[in-house]
Amino acid sequence: MGLDPVVLFFVFGLVAGLLRSELKLPAALYETLSIILLLAIGLHGGVELAEQASLQLLGQSALVLALGVLLPILAFVLLRGLRFDRINAAAVAAHYGSVSAGTFAVVVAYLVAREVAFESYMPLFVAILEIPAILVGIVLAKGITRDTHWGELGREIFLGKSIMLLLGGLVIGAIAGKEAIKPLEPLYTSMFKPVLAFFLLEMGLIASGQLGALKQFGLRLAGFALLMPLLGALIGALLARFMGLSLGGTAMLATLAASASYIAVPAAMRLALPEANPSLSLTASLGITFPFNILIGIPLYLALAERLIAWGF
Template sequence: MGWDPVVLFFVFGVVAGLLRSELKLPPALYETLSILLLLAIGLHGGVELAAQASPALVGQMLLVLVMGVVLPLIAFPLLRALRFGRVDAASVAAHYGSVSAGTFAVVVAYMLAEGVFFESYMPLFVAILEIPAILVGIVLARGLSTTTNWSELGREIFLGKSIVLLLGGLLIGVLAGKEAVAPLEPLYTSMFAPVLALFLLEMGLIASRHMGSLRESGLRLAIFALVMPWVGAAVGLGFATLMGLSVGGAAMLATLGASASYIAVPAAMRLALPEANPSLSLGASLGITFPFNIIFGIPLYLQAAQWLQAGV
């Protein structure tokens, strides 16, 4: 079986960036692509949520919230053991406790291409996982400090682009229902892969720029950025088992646990922890973890979920 062309667009972007090619997408196009992807994921999830909503979903949502607290609490001591300062360790831990919407878009496309069933309300979990890690990261860095502007930070967290688009799409899908949304279905069917491919081309270019910062922070950060996805995936699989998710749903939750935020959390950390070094977080999440998950991680997490389901 050949390489997924969507993934190859990402590899192409990385190689072009590392070769210092003049290739770049217009900023407005990249912004448009990210909006389309987030809306499409939310809309599709909302349509399915309207059809599948059940009381069990409330319990699953609470478990996902707990998972969002557990992940940064695991990442923080690992970073401290690797001799990172308290504030930088808390900031990086918050990134790894949160999730990557771009990685989620890729795992959705991968599951659809492989014909693997998954719970279609998974976008709801993406939105939930964006929030707790930010709050845990701030507490780890400062304690319950009165110096943090919680109102401004709350606005940044809850009204940030990714959460608003995901929840907005979900709400529209739930309220409108499948029949009314039918004319918009190409957003999350035939148009999804081409939009994702162009988005990943730009993400490859961005990732190549952040790989350079890893030379400054050294081997310690690289070790963390390669180890934490495995830890996060194991946590995700554990919670998926508690939630009774399907194989596809378990693989997707493992992927979310393995991913690291590069949109919502950097903006929040810039407000809450301005003294933290952003090149550490973005160098690890975009320079190493994102490429690892896109190229190698997702198929491995699916295989792990299949083994777990089979009792191997």
């Protein structure tokens, strides 16, 4: 099976950007596409959450929350080992403890296209993983101090666009239920992949602009941005097997653990760690890790899930 067309849209955008084409999506369109994607993910998750809420799901959510604490600590240790200063190491680590909703949308499309079933409440885990890494990153950078404007930061975290749309969609879907939400089903069925394709076209264009910064930051950053997703995916997949998730759920949690935020965390880091260099984080997360996950990582993580299940994990 060849590359998924939505992935080819990303490649197209990446190549067009590297060739310095004049191609560019209007900013308002990109904003609209991201809103539709996040709401669609939340709505679908909310509908399923209403039908599957249980103590088991509560326990799984707690484990996913713990994953969101562990990943930025691991990333921080790696970055410090690569001789990045404390502030920048913490800021980059926060991005890698959080998740990429765009990558999640791609793995959903990838698994659906291959008819690989997965737990439909996975969007809940996306929302859970968005939050703890930001707090861990701040503590890793400077501890708990009075200098941190926690009120303003909390507002940025919980009322930021991505969290608000995901949680809003989850709540609406959970309250409305499957029957009432049917007129909106195309948002996460027939409309989902076309919207995702145009979103990834713009992401390719944006990612191409970040690659130039590698000349400044060199192989250390590139090495981290390729190694961390693999470590995160392995941890996520093992946790998924411990949680008893399906093949698709295992691949999906591995993908979430391998991804890095480029929306919610950068905004929060600008507030909490203004002295950190945002180019480091965006070059790693958007310029390297995002393309790696889209083009290579997701099939790799599905293969990892299959292998773990075959080995009896």
